[in-house]
Amino acid sequence: MPDGQPPVYDPNTRRAPLTPITPRTGTYGAPTGTDASGPGFMYDQATLEQLAKDWNDMANEFKADQVQARNIALAEGPGLEYASGNNAIMIQGSGRALLATLEERERHCRGMAAKFQAALGKYAAAEGAHATDIKRSGGSL
Template identity: 65%
Template sequence: MGFQYDEATLHELVREWNDLADEFRRDQEQAAALARAKGPGLEYASGDNAEKIQQSGSALLGTLAAREEYCRTMAGKFNAALGKYAQAEDGHTTEIKQTGGSL
């Protein structure tokens, strides 16, 4: 047995997962700025500091991209569940009509 959601909840879950993915997408734009950081001066320490910030920015960028992908995958799963929900509803409607009932 698994979780069971109504149609409205499934729509809400798709929206929430996509909203979260959009937030991770926006955060990637800021992380990309870190990955392009330049040192404030020309001395060795400035360059080394900038390199460390760039590495951190690149790592953050990769993490945020993975989080966005996960959220999009989850939204896709709930969207697929919506398709199954619609098929089940159509099947039940057809079954009811065949027995002479109505919705």
């Protein structure tokens, strides 16, 4: 790969290639603190928002690609002879397999986006709880 960059999904260059996002805060590994519930990355709010957007954008690309896959799945042979009919059947099977794959990838991306949205909700709830604790103790933000 040029410049040592990892490959990224970029169907027909519909949009700029995705760039890897690295966490701005936190670490990967065992949880620390009283609020930690399991291993994983910890991100700040802006990173969570960007990750949710990127996963939804990728899901939208898979959704758009499904239109072309449906066209392939409905392909007809160019003629009325035996070879054309069999060719169309094979192409239709490939189109159905492609469509199923794209639908599964879209579901996966939507699921990942939902996880980051849920993390954003937890982030906002934790921020609110911490702000309340600070105000209650007489401090200020």
